[in-house]
Amino acid sequence: MTSPSIERKGRTASAVPRQTLRDSWASHWDSAVTSYYLMVGASSLLLVLGLVMVLSSSSVDSLAAGDSPYKVFLNQAQFALMGLPLMIVASRIRPGGYRRIAWPALAVAIFLQLLIFTPLAVGTKGNLNWISLGPGLTIQPSEFSKVALAVWLGVVLARKQDLLHDWKHVAIPAGPAVGVVVGLVMVGKDLGTALIFVLLVAGALFVAGVPMRIFTVLAVATAGLVAIAASTSNRAGRIFAIFGGETADPSGIGYQTQRGLEALGSGGFAGVGLGASREKWSYLPEAHND
Numbered sequence: 001m002t003s004p005s006i007e008r009k010g011r012t013a014s015a016v017p018r019q020t021l022r023d024s025w026a027s028h029w030d031s032a033v034t035s036y037y038l039m040v041g042a043s044s045l046l047l048v049l050g051l052v053m054v055l056s057s058s059s060v061d062s063l064a065a066g067d068s069p070y071k072v073f074l075n076q077a078q079f080a081l082m083g084l085p086l087m088i089v090a091s092r093i094r095p096g097g098y099r100r101i102a103w104p105a106l107a108v109a110i111f112l113q114l115l116i117f118t119p120l121a122v123g124t125k126g127n128l129n130w131i132s133l134g135p136g137l138t139i140q141p142s143e144f145s146k147v148a149l150a151v152w153l154g155v156v157l158a159r160k161q162d163l164l165h166d167w168k169h170v171a172i173p174a175g176p177a178v179g180v181v182v183g184l185v186m187v188g189k190d191l192g193t194a195l196i197f198v199l200l201v202a203g204a205l206f207v208a209g210v211p212m213r214i215f216t217v218l219a220v221a222t223a224g225l226v227a228i229a230a231s232t233s234n235r236a237g238r239i240f241a242i243f244g245g246e247t248a249d250p251s252g253i254g255y256q257t258q259r260g261l262e263a264l265g266s267g268g269f270a271g272v273g274l275g276a277s278r279e280k281w282s283y284l285p286e287a288h289n290d
Contacts, residue, residue, distance in 0.1 A: 109148035
């Protein structure tokens with residue numbers, strides 16, 4: 001008959017390695033190094049997949065226009081290569097450095113966004129969200145605003161970490177700053193980017209641990225953006241085309257939606273294979289964007 005003390009010792013000896021293994025895995029996943037490599041890996045994967053998709057979807061239209069099939073791809077790759085050194089620099093900046101540049105970065109982003117009200121502004125398809133810096137060089141200020149606002153929110157919310165249960169400390173100064181940035185984007189009639197800003201702010205608040213009841217304010221803000229969108233015939237028509245189904249004119253406002261649904265339906269869950277799409281043969285408008 002086995003002694004109880006021996007049984008306890010056996011259980012303890014077998015339990016210790018398992019507990020140590022669990023603690024080891026937990027320590028790896030909780031480390032800052034794991035977060036770093038997850039961010040770098042996810043960003044790199046999205047970058048590569050994005051470039052491959054741009055090349056696949058834009059080559060046909062580029063050839064039809066008499067250009068190189070790599071024209072759009074090389075343009076996107078150029079900006080990707082320009083961004084890589086900036087990514088490396090950003091990964092080397094310490095938290096204190098971000099705290100010092102947060103406010104100046106937000107100020108510069110707002111200044112760039114204000115340039116859409118100057119002769120430098122360039123509009124396309126109803127949106128006034130680009131500025132020209134010279135022949136063949138245009139930038140979209142809202143892209144800089146996304147990064148600047150993300151950094152600024154991180155700094156402000158981290159500083160108020162113990163006060164975020166009070167809605168007033170969440171609203172000030174985050175509310176006015178977000179309102180200015182999103183308002184300027186909306187004045188440029190770029191509803192899609194404005195909605196991305198709402199998601200960015202919601203993600204920052206969620207990661208910071210803001211109570212869920214405060215998210216109702218963001219829900220109201222989103223509803224306001226939708227109401228603004230419905231106030232103009234162009235945006236209302238585009239929203240109706242997305243959610244109107246077969247009632248949207250397939251030869252007019254609903255053309256792009258119908259073609260997109262056909263592309264998704266013909267590919268199914270796994271798709272038709274890289275480079276084998278048929279909708280990109282000048283059937284789907286703005287295929288390299290969509």
